[in-house]
Amino acid sequence: MVDITLYLDEKCEEVDRFLNAVVPDTKTAPATLHDSMRYSLFAGGKRIRPILAIAAAEAVGKPSRAILPVASSLELIHTYSLIHDDLPSMDNDDYRRGKLTNHKVYGEAMAILAGDALLTLAFDLCSRTDLMDGLTPVLQLQIIRELAQGSGHSGMVGGQVFDIQAENKNIDLATLQTIHTHKTGKLIRASVRMGALVVSATPEQLESLTHYAEDVGLAFQIADDVLNVIGSREELGKDANTDAQRGKKTYPSFHGVEGAKALAEQCAARAISRLESFGSPADPLRELARYITARRK
């Protein structure tokens, strides 16, 4: 059995330590840019995407030094997307994880540029060869491509556009699913696949893990929607029940809170069923599926 709280704490600390070492420091000019990048990067993120990558690599079973840079690049992408999403012309959020959003502290121009710099740094990091012991250059290129496709027009950015276009519209469940498959699903999928590629997963292993990731991604989003309804401001670190106030359609609006909770649990169970052939090295992935579904923040 894996103690998931301990596991999350340990991996989070490893990722944080690595990010702290590779992200430019505030003694180097332009210091304000680096400060702004670090402000959002070290704002208490749970590092779910890097940890999914690490756990996927562990499930395949061969340890690799290259996993930390690859996993950490996912957090750079995730952080940039939060900074840009919070901007006044996007979601116009003042708080994130209980702290002022990037543009509230550094201004809009710097927030846009910090996002651009974090996005670019993710690819800078993934293209380094000095940190990628044991990773073939061909696999490394494939990992970079996964990252680009999970986060660009065909992935996360595309999902953000779908989301904007659905605002104040009476969308159906299929449209809601398209939004989430792109907005959060594709990067979670990329996280698991990138982790698996680092340790040269076989095509069969990669396929099972991809299915796992798709199920977990859906569970993640449903749980997020449920939390937005039932979570308290204190637990979320931002305003609660904002979706309903914004007239935004969510899984609870289609299935009710209890129905949505049950659906998230089904997704998690299906994700776990994909891991049968991996045995105990996949225990962290199994616990992650449960954690993501049951989390309170």
Next chain:
Amino acid sequence: MVDITLYLDEKCEEVDRFLNAVVPDTKTAPATLHDSMRYSLFAGGKRIRPILAIAAAEAVGKPSRAILPVASSLELIHTYSLIHDDLPSMDNDDYRRGKLTNHKVYGEAMAILAGDALLTLAFDLCSRTDLMDGLTPVLQLQIIRELAQGSGHSGMVGGQVFDIQAENKNIDLATLQTIHTHKTGKLIRASVRMGALVVSATPEQLESLTHYAEDVGLAFQIADDVLNVIGSREELGKDANTDAQRGKKTYPSFHGVEGAKALAEQCAARAISRLESFGSPADPLRELARYITARRK
């Protein structure tokens, strides 16, 4: 002798044809995002950076099919940077190349996302292996890293921050140079180096071409500053003499218009002198140095 006008037209058309084929079309969802990306990408850019990459590869002398995708990725980065720079919270420009800026047509949220998508697509393109015949994966990784370093916090984005921080300040010439070395210089440097790497330039060739690129980058920026003073609205496709109106320090404010022109010509001459060992295959690079310095728009 190279007819530079003809050369620019031919290469521009090649790059445009390639970009048109690899950038997502407007029949695929989310169509508005792809439309917004294409609006700025095909707004009449001169493709200086891709053409510098192509000409650098020609100077080294071995033709390669991989040059077009690598060169085109530079235009994706350049275009994203223009979209984000024009935003209300940045330069707040309504016109670019005689057309409304991206956010004036598609709104701020879509402009930010189109920029993010173009930036990500540049790395997506550079990590493709199906388009890179004859390029070793190790060189391809090095090319991706050049692109990231030329455009990220240590390059273009960093330069943009230096520029913002200098607004309404009485900066000295050294600070002006720091701004431009980063804001435009580093990506021009990356353009030439990426082109040279595609055709496996020797370390000596790469060094000479890097010096060429640094000189050309400086000539480019000085010429840009001169044009901002003496160019007409019609030629520039945007308002003229905006730098002075914004109280912005430029090369003409330090050296006068004639002094700045002379300085740009000196930089171009020095750039050309770096190419001695390359012979006639470097003629396009020589003509490009002259063109960049003498251009009227």
